[in-house]
Amino acid sequence: MAQLTVRSLIKRFDGLTALNNFNLDVDEGEIVGIIGPNGSGKTTFFNVLSGMYPADGGEVFFDNHSENLLNLKTHQIIGLGIARTFQIQRPFNNLSVLENLMIGGHCRTQAGLFSALINSASARKEREQLKARAREVMALFGNRLRSVEMNPAWTLSYANRRRLEIARALVSDGKLLLIDEPTAGMNPAESLQLAQTIQAINKKGMAVLVIEHDMKFIKKLCPRVVALDYGQKIVEGTYAEVRSHPKVIEAYLGRD
Ligand code: ADP
Ligand code: MG
Numbered sequence: 001m002a003q004l005t006v007r008s009l010i011k012r013f014d015g016l017t018a019l020n021n022f023n024l025d026v027d028e029g030e031i032v033g034i035i036g037p038n039g040s041g042k043t044t045f046f047n048v049l050s051g052m053y054p055a056d057g058g059e060v061f062f063d064n065h066s067e068n069l070l071n072l073k074t075h076q077i078i079g080l081g082i083a084r085t086f087q088i089q090r091p092f093n094n095l096s097v098l099e100n101l102m103i104g105g106h107c108r109t110q111a112g113l114f115s116a117l118i119n120s121a122s123a124r125k126e127r128e129q130l131k132a133r134a135r136e137v138m139a140l141f142g143n144r145l146r147s148v149e150m151n152p153a154w155t156l157s158y159a160n161r162r163r164l165e166i167a168r169a170l171v172s173d174g175k176l177l178l179i180d181e182p183t184a185g186m187n188p189a190e191s192l193q194l195a196q197t198i199q200a201i202n203k204k205g206m207a208v209l210v211i212e213h214d215m216k217f218i219k220k221l222c223p224r225v226v227a228l229d230y231g232q233k234i235v236e237g238t239y240a241e242v243r244s245h246p247k248v249i250e251a252y253l254g255r256d
Contacts, residue, residue: 018231049077162186225239
């Protein structure tokens, strides 16, 4: 059985159907690329899957939990192990890289925000654990984040902001990572390096769903690719199968 099962997912915005009976299965440990022209519903899928927007229909099951994920709140979905990044990033700009990552890990720890703020022994211990976890995640990005860990997030380069965003999703120690356009603003060398980082994350046991426009990146990273148009899956298969499929070519020609 698939780790993630999406059935007939529907999301409407006023008159517009952003997701129109969308179906998807993702197996444990898979990396799946999601492509499609602008406005085809890719980000909306992540928004609904992560509980940010209510769905208008459908079912989502994850990891043998019997409950439809669409009935859960965002923090419960994160608790099940689904972590995400945002197409538009929103780090805490005045906090350091390290602090941003420690906050990202916080929702999975015992003591809770209140006791983390007060200076109890258990809170101190928890902070040390969060720091260790943050550094472990930073190590996945070589020296890129580690070398700036004390700098406020607003000083980061665009590429480092993307890395921070992914790292922040990772500290919560999930099972499925949703990444939305991670290479935006990166040069080809940085994109290639990021693909390797995501492969390393995947090897540690995390399934990855990645939305991306950069086809070189998708080709390198994703053994399976799903193409959307008008909120529906139009084709899925290997990169080669999907990229050359007439329906996919038509979708891109028709709209971009
Ligand atoms: P993609 O990520 O594939 O470019 P989106 O999922 O962002 O596309 O958008 C799909 C469609 O839903 C678009 O027509 C977009 O304008 C619309 N849409 C997305 N989010 C909202 C929203 N919050 N309110 C109204 N319409 C939205
Ligand atoms: Mg998008």
